[in-house]
């Protein structure tokens with residue numbers, strides 16, 4: 001299983017609705033919408049925590 005970096009859902013690599021490559025790493029998405037959002041601003045989704053806004057509503061779901 002991979003984690004969709006946009007919505008943090010678990011995505012099966014075999015059934016992922018969309019994939020994207022960024023800096024040599026492959027990412028899997030639950031939907032084309034998530035891929036588009038990621039493609040527009042990958043850094044936003046790969047950087048967790050840190051600078052302000054993203055904080056509260058994206059909690060780590062373990």
Ligand SMILES: [Zn+2]
Pocket residue numbers: 004006007008009029030031034
């Ligand atoms: Zn998603």
